[in-house]
Amino acid sequence: MKVRFKVNYFTQWGQRLYIVGSVAKMGKSDVNKAIPMEALPNGNWEAEVDLKGSRVKQLEYRYVLKDEYSGNVVAEEHGEDRTLDINKEFDLIKVEDSWRSTGELSNVFTSSAFSRAIFGGKRTSTKQKKISLSKTQKEMVYRFEVMVPRIVEGYEVRVVGNIPALGNWDLAKGVKMSCEEGSLTWYASLKLKVQHAHLKYKFVIVNSKTGEVANYEQGEDRYLYVEAAGEDHVMQVVSGGYFRYEAAPWKGVGVALPVFSLRTHQGLGVGEFLDIKLLVDWAKHTGMRLVQILPVNDTIATHTWVDSYPYAAISVYALHPIYINLEQTGKLKSKKRMTELSKKKKELNALESVDYDAVMDFKMAYLQELWEEKKASFYKDAKAKEFLKEHEGWLKPYAVFSYQRELYGTPDFTQWKSMKKYTKTGVDKLFSDKETKDKINFYVFVQYHLHLQLLEAAEYARANQVVLKGDIPIGIYRHSADAWSEPRLYNMDGQAGAPPDDFAVNGQNWGFPTYNWEEMRKDGYQWWVSRMTHLSQYFDAFRIDHILGFFRIWEIPLDSVQGLLGQFRPAIPLHVDEFRNRGMHFDRDRLCKPYIREHFLGELFGENTAEVKDTFLNEYAPGCFEFKDKFDSQRKIQDYFAKKQPKSEDEQAKNDAIRDALYHLHNEVILIPALGYEDGMHYVPRVTADKSRTFRELGEFDRHIIWELYIDYFFHRQEGLWAEQAMEKLPAITNATDMLICGEDLGMVPACVPGVMDALNILSLEIQRMPKDIEKEFAHPNDYPYMSVGSPSTHDMSTVRGWWEENQEETQRFYNHMMGHWGGAPFFCDPWVAEEIFNMHLYSPSMWAIFPLQDIMAIDGELRRESAEDERINIPAIKHHYWKYRFHINLEDLMKENGFNDRLRDMITKAGRNTPF
Incomplete structure (x- = not known):
């Protein structure tokens, strides 16, 4: 049997379209062995593959654009490989595809934020009846396909058209389509005859129980020319691309809060991974669909509160022990010690802010005791062994680095007496040595339980159709396991930072080494690919901290x-x-x-x-x-x-x-x-x-x-260079994961940045106090692009309430020009003022309106914190700032605030940000 592929794509001079697939005749998925396609009129390209003798039941393939002279790939389609079921009953399968452009808006909805979380769950689809082919005459079978990323359980897709087989435009008689578990593609197969040569059709989403239309495709009718059957049984696959939604673009609301700031009745003076589940419950209850947190990587370097800075990770993989729940990890045999734990909880939980040193001292001492009691069983645990095997590439260097840090009292590996330079042989030797084995595997034990607890929170969020959004720091800590184990990837003789802005007039010096991009390029940026793949276990969306660093980095002597x-x-x-x-x-x-x-x-x-x-x-x-x-x-x-x-x-x-x-x-x-x-x-x-x-x-x-x-x-002069730099590096990240990607593009933004981010489906960040237009003092949420996250504040700023009190002249201009009020502005940010600013963002065009929890609480005069100054998380101008902010209400109690929660949900729903799809 044969498969004939056809796709429409207008190339430039010297370019040619190729197809690569999972079978040997299509290059075994090796893009260097891709099959050249033949050019047809009007931008069409075609290639035919004979699968005679092949046992393949499902073919995976994709189209690529190459430069004919260099042989280099110029462009690839968005997303994962296409799949095609190979039915040997047919002599010929004809596939008509639409090129999946990287910058197409609908691609965003194929990300795991939507496919696994918001629109995750079961599909209400009808099982297709098997089509029997005639043994006496050749027949044509048409398989209609369409990608429907925005659909939830209880709704189904139908295809209707202008012929009886498609219901004669009667939606109730339309053909019900099917969707396989985990797929976004709906399909239905029909035998059609030549008398229906000029067929018009559309797809429609309906309520499975009532048949009520939820979304009827917009635009003109789709068109299909039905051919007469020839000398072969032919399957014609008609790929309809994306469903054309008639409804307004989907928009959602999220809440942002660092994990360490979460407060619960059962806490130990700091938020923990399992507390995320409570924030997910509250978000879902109020109509929010996303929970955003700050980086949660291990930052233990000095064993002081200086380590509270979440962007100075000693490993881009390892999680911070401060977020571990001790009881879930294991209870100690000593009743006295468990009683001490209960007392410590009451003591630390009563504090207004995080006592980083006290929390860490207690948790690490407890974990050390627990390790002594559990290590024998841990070594035998099959799942723990599997965890170590799967993650040993980063886990072993990290564990040995942590052991050496404690041994020599410093994370600065240049000061160590042994193992100053990383070697895999040296790491393996320490792992197996009797004297060091237990001390090193303690860190494996802690990471294993942190992994289980964060994964539990992540899966809980997905099950409740709430997106968990992480944060990816742009740099690595100079004295980290990463710098120690792979120094070739970093320029240790420089330090990264950011140029000045209104919040740090002398610029920012993070002290991190810059990346050796030339070295990273050699293996296709595998360091980034591995990092993104690892994070996708836990997150379905992430924020790239200082995405401008992929265009150019601010390097400081x-x-x-x-x-x-x-x-x-x-x-x-x-x-x-x-x-x-x-x-x-x-x-x-x-x-x-x-x-x-x-x-x-x-x-x-x-x-x-x-x-x-x-x-x-x-x-x-x-x-x-x-x-x-x-x-x-x-x-x-x-x-x-x-x-x-x-x-x-x-x-x-x-x-x-x-x-x-x-x-x-x-x-x-x-x-x-x-x-x-x-x-x-x-x-x-x-x-x-x-x-x-x-x-x-x-x-x-x-x-x-x-x-x-x-x-x-x-x-001016750098724009072309910087765009070229970003388009080389960022695709390694966007192609490595199906997470929704958001870029923190604040500060001195080159003109080329929006175009690159749009081309790669990366959402921008829009902050009212940091307008992208340098001619304006404030940005108006009405002007935000759809492909953006709109927010009134970030963790690096004062909250809305705090900002309102900082500069009365600035506040007055905002009050008159942005809020449209006459007269003098209130001295304090009264709840009604905070609510207006909140609504500005709710009704903006941005796909996401994400609010720091402090700014949400500001709309309620009774529930919000008394002092706005105490709500600030970070002050960038202070190099060693203490990150210790805690939310002032226990999340269990927040769930019980029915009046406030119902009011919040009503506001979100009225703004059109709590729709099914």
Whole structure:
């Protein structure tokens, strides 16, 4: 028998369409062995495969676009391989497909967020009757197919048309279609004769019990030309692409809260993975379909509250022990210790915020005792063995790294006395050594139970049709198991961060090494593929933290503390001739060295000016200063002040003020030598150079030339390069998983970013206080694109209530211009004000409106927290911020607030964000 494939795709000159499949004659799924297709008129392509002698019952295949000259793949279809059932009763199977474009909006609904969670569950489909072929004459059978991602249990799909076999447009007589478990494709097969040559049809979604139409396809009728039967039994597969929904685009609501912030009656002073189930219950009860959390990876480095920072993971795979539920992991034999656990729960649960040190000390001590009691049975546990075998690629290095960290008292592996450099042989030896085996496998034991508990929460969310959304940090911690085990993948001589914004005016320096993208490219970005695959166990959606880092990363010299002296990598730098060709004298010292002059030192240092000049500066010309060699970087200044031991708070405040002002002086430059260029001829502008004194005190002509080049550098010349970089890296992530992908694209956003994200079906993040249009002070939710997440706040900002009280002039403008009210704005964010802002986002076009739980509670004057200041999670400008916020209401009690919950559900439903599909 033969299979004839046909698809429509308009190529460019030098391109050709290919097909690759799971059988040997179609390349065994190897794209390099794909079969070339023949070009037909009007953009059609065709290929025929003879499957004679093949035993295949189901064929998997996909179309690819190649460059004819290089042989490289230019584009592939979206999604997983297509499947085709091979029925040997037919002599010929003809397949008419539609190319599945990567940027098609409907692709989003094939993600696991929708297919496994929101629209997961059983399909109410009718089993198809087997079609018997005539033994005396050849027949044509038509198989209608359509992808219907947005459908729930209790509804079914039918095909209706203008012939009796399709009900003559009578929906009640339409042909019921079938859908296999786990599939999005509905199908129905019919024998059709040539008298129905010009067939018109459509698909319709109906209520299975009542037959009531729920969604009738929009647009013109579909058309099929029915052929006369020839000398073969022929199956014609008519692929209808996606169902064309008549209803408005689907929109949902989500709630965001870090796991550590969850509060329950049974907690131990911190939220745990199993507490997510309670938040899922509340979300479902109020009509919300998504729960968003912050990163939950292990961050144990210093054994202090500094480890509360969730973006400095020591492993991109390992989960943080702080989120483990001790009783579910196992009860200790000692009744005394179990009584102590009950007492500790009451003590820590009564606290307003997380006591990170106390929680971790108790949990780790308990787990160590439990390990001693359970290790014998754990070694024999078949499921535990399977877990280790499946995850040993990351789990063994992580466990040994954790053991070595404890052994030497530091995660900085360069300071260890042994195993400074990772080797698989060394790791395996420690795992099997009698002296170290138990100590190392303790970490395997903890990870196994963390895995089970997070997986339980994830599966609970899916079963309740709620999406669990994770958060993927852009960087890795410098002293991590990842950096230790695979150093080739990272540039350890640089540090990543972000340029300044309204929330961190000196930029952000995360201290993370940057990625060695060239090395990652060699194996097709397998590190990312593995990471995404791992996370898909737990999450059906995720947020890529600082997605702009895939376009370019903000790299900061190791000797810098703040982020202002960073620069984008990769980037096309400025050449000195670009200044000279515009008629400007290029004075390297004036433009590139810190600009320090007598006339403004008093303004910076006040009564400490003389002391500062004497200690830190040299006067190389009258009124002109430079840093002494031992203070010629921010890092040296930081180290100097770190060694001081102030005798009072006033002295500490004085030291801090001098230190920060000295940092400011180091930032007083206009140009920075370009990284990767050692010729002294290539430079980049310091970001926000226009806000510096050194820029303001230049002559008007020089300022004009520099500003012209500044604008070109940051907003024009890099666009093509950055788009190319992202389109090489991001597909490795989008193709590695079927999770819904959301990008945190805030800050200094290149113009190429929206186009790339749209092409890859990545949702943008829209924050009212951080408009994408730099000409506007605020964004209006009415202007948000559909492919976006709209939110009033993030964890890096104050809440809506907190922001309202920070700047009365700004609040007044928002009140008048965005909310449309006359007169003076209330001093405090009253509940009705918070509710209006909440509704702005509910009624926005965004696919998702996701709210921090604090901003949701703000609409109720009785339930919300008394102090808005206590609701903030993080302050980015503080490098070592304590992440300790706890929600002030136990989730069990929140579920009982019927009046508030019913009101919330009613608001969400009226906004059209709680629809079946």
